[in-house]
Amino acid sequence: MHRIPxxxxxxxxxxxxxxxxxxxxxxxxxxxxxxxxxIPQIIRFMxxxxxxxxxxxxxxxxxxxxxxxxxxxxxxGRASYDCMRTTSGLLNELTRMYLNKWDIINVMSIIRGKKHxxxxxxxxxxxxxxxxxxxxQLNLLLMxxxxxxxxxxxxxxxxxPFLQDYLNRDSSGKKLSDLENxxxxxxxxxxxxxxxxxxxxxxxxxxxxxxxxDTTNIKNLFRIRSSGVNTDISGYMISGGFIxxxxxxxxxxxEDKDEFITEFKNTRLIDDLLPVLQGALxxxxxxxxxxxxxxxxxxQKKEYPVQVVxxxxxxxxxxxxxxxxxxxxxxxxxxISYLEEKKYEVYNLRAIVRGKEYGIAxxxxxxxxxxxxxxxxx
Amino acid sequence: MxxxxxxxxxxxxxxxxxxxxxLSERAHKILKLKVGxxxxxxxxxxxxxxxxxxxxxKLYETVEARTALAYMLEGTFGVxxxxxxxxxxxxxxxxxxxxxxxxxxxxFPENVKxxxxxxxxxxxxxxxxxxxLATLFEDLVINIVTxxxxxxxxxxxxxxxxxxxxxxxxxxxxxxxxxxxxxxxxEERRDEIEREEFSRLxxxxxxxxTTEEEMAQ
Numbered sequence: 335m336h337r338i339p340x341x342x343x344x345x346x347x348x349x350x351x352x353x354x355x356x357x358x359x360x361x362x363x364x365x366x367x368x369x370x371x372x373i374p375q376i377i378r379f380m381x382x383x384x385x386x387x388x389x390x391x392x393x394x395x396x397x398x399x400x401x402x403x404x405x406x407x408x409x410x411g412r413a414s415y416d417c418m419r420t421t422s423g424l425l426n427e428l429t430r431m432y433l434n435k436w437d438i439i440n441v442m443s444i445i446r447g448k449k450h451x452x453x454x455x456x457x458x459x460x461x462x463x464x465x466x467x468x469x470x471q472l473n474l475l476l477m478x479x480x481x482x483x484x485x486x487x488x489x490x491x492x493x494x495p496f497l498q499d500y501l502n503r504d505s506s507g508k509k510l511s512d513l514e515n516x517x518x519x520x521x522x523x524x525x526x527x528x529x530x531x532x533x534x535x536x537x538x539x540x541x542x543x544x545x546x547x548d549t550t551n552i553k554n555l556f557r558i559r560s561s562g563v564n565t566d567i568s569g570y571m572i573s574g575g576f577i578x579x580x581x582x583x584x585x586x587x588x589e590d591k592d593e594f595i596t597e598f599k600n601t602r603l604i605d606d607l608l609p610v611l612q613g614a615l616x617x618x619x620x621x622x623x624x625x626x627x628x629x630x631x632x633x634q635k636k637e638y639p640v641q642v643v644x645x646x647x648x649x650x651x652x653x654x655x656x657x658x659x660x661x662x663x664x665x666x667x668x669x670i671s672y673l674e675e676k677k678y679e680v681y682n683l684r685a686i687v688r689g690k691e692y693g694i695a696x697x698x699x700x701x702x703x704x705x706x707x708x709x710x711x712x
Numbered sequence: 713m714x715x716x717x718x719x720x721x722x723x724x725x726x727x728x729x730x731x732x733x734x735l736s737e738r739a740h741k742i743l744k745l746k747v748g749x750x751x752x753x754x755x756x757x758x759x760x761x762x763x764x765x766x767x768x769x770k771l772y773e774t775v776e777a778r779t780a781l782a783y784m785l786e787g788t789f790g791v792x793x794x795x796x797x798x799x800x801x802x803x804x805x806x807x808x809x810x811x812x813x814x815x816x817x818x819x820f821p822e823n824v825k826x827x828x829x830x831x832x833x834x835x836x837x838x839x840x841x842x843x844x845l846a847t848l849f850e851d852l853v854i855n856i857v858t859x860x861x862x863x864x865x866x867x868x869x870x871x872x873x874x875x876x877x878x879x880x881x882x883x884x885x886x887x888x889x890x891x892x893x894x895x896x897x898x899e900e901r902r903d904e905i906e907r908e909e910f911s912r913l914x915x916x917x918x919x920x921x922t923t924e925e926e927m928a929q
Contacts, residue, residue: 438837442834513834
């Protein structure tokens with residue numbers, strides 16, 4: 335006899351609310367309709383479909399594309415804030431930690447802006463208040479006049495020790511790009527560590543996170559290769575994925591076809607890439623050997639995978655996440671799934687509006703959208 | 713009033729004029745050669761400038777399309793964050809070299825093309841689209857500098873040709889004919905003076921002879 339698991343009411347409340355929100359995200363048919371609209375019509379659509387608060391608030395300050403983009407950014411911030419408000423306890427802590435990604439982006443933008451002496455407004459335009467650090471706190475950071483002051487004001491932040499470490503370095507080692515890479519690596523490290531605290535759905539989420547790390551590492555491996563830089567890549571690989579960074583370092587130095595294909599097939603990389611290539615090439619019959627050969631061709635030419643392949647990878651990642659969220663309805667997964675899909679809804683709307691502004695054909699814009707065409711939304 | 717009427721019809725003046733004419737004719741010949749050489753240089757530079765401009769136009773169109781794609785997929789903040797991350801400022805070093813006595817600039821863009829890991833933005837926070845855009849913009853800046861150099865050289869050579877041609881024309885149609893006229897005037901005047909002197913001496917001689925004959929009678 336199966337035991338019926340007992341869930342905390344807070345889990346049920348939060349997950350149900352977010353599942354409802356997820357079901358109200360823009361669907362495939364709506365995207366198709368949006369592709370045939372002009373910018374003012376899209377803004378009106380946004381105003382009638384969840385973005386009304388931002389559109390009404392901003393329409394006196396912005397018009398056209400700027401109104402749409404600013405509203406999208408603000409909306410993403412509100413969606414994240416609502417998620418944090420809806421959840422409680424460990425679920426809330428994990429949601430906040432997951433949203434720290436935005437904090438890293440915002441803090442790095444402010445630090446860079448202060449370092450280059452950019453005016454307040456210019457830095458403000460680069461911020462997306464969708465993280466744990468709210469808009470009011472970001473505004474306080476913007477008031478600071480130097481990088482040191484900004485970093486000191488973040489003394490309560492989870493990543494402050496790494497900022498302090500950066501400040502203590504001598505000027506030759508003070509590269510903001512290194513600090514940014516380090517913060518990202520720590521983000522995954524801390525998140526993976528905290529997932530082991532006993533939260534429901536942690537194992538599944540860990541699997542998703544590892545997959546995300548692997549795909550990020552593959553992308554960066556190809557990026558470094560296509561740039562023609564001969565360097566030790568281990569510093570740019572995130573640890574914590576299914577494939578250890580050493581495997582990537584090993585692949586990075588291979589120039590022989592057979593060796594590359596053998597090594598590539600020995601790792602889990604082929605399992606991750608096969609469905610991506612099947613989707614991107616629209617060929618479900620593609621097998622592992624063909625996929626490895628295709629990857630080798632790109633590797634040999636020092637080319638970066640085309641955008642369509644990357645979008646196929648994101649779709650598969652979201653589909654996996656959505657399936658896991660369906661399997662564990664009262665866990666952290668529905669929250670992460672909602673946040674990720676919300677993020678891509680915002681990205682899609684921005685792509686449509688920007689594409690329309692630049693006069694790009696609807697069919698071309700369509701190719702770049704991460705939309706639930708295969709019904710992956712669980 | 714013509715210039716030659718002001719000169720004195722002396723032998724020294726005649727010799728000076730002859731020297732001036734020889735110098736002017738030599739200068740005219742050299743300047744004409746300079747115009748020819750600069751014209752050949754101009755044709756070559758114009759061809760290069762045209763090719764550079766065509767390449768720039770083509771690259772600009774690619775950059776525009778890629779910028780649109782980057783704004784579409786990365787958003788304004790994504791593109792701006794990467795743009796504001798650049799830590800080493802690009803610089804342009806200039807040198808000059810002489811072509812037929814004309815100093816023309818040579819521009820060298822420095823710190824424009826950077827390897828991926830030295831661009832200033834974090835690898836883990838950006839995408840390959842940003843790399844692509846950064847590479848294209850680096851190429852665009854280099855092409856703009858090359859194009860500016862070629863166009864500047866073309867303008868300088870064209871201006872120099874115009875100036876030299878004006879000098880050649882001035883020598884050919886004004887200075888040398890004037891000098892020749894002046895020389896002719898001086899020679900004419902000197903002939904006249906010689907004739908006058910001859911007839912004066914003849915008359916004086918005649919008068920003296922008449923006086924001597926009268927005194928003898």
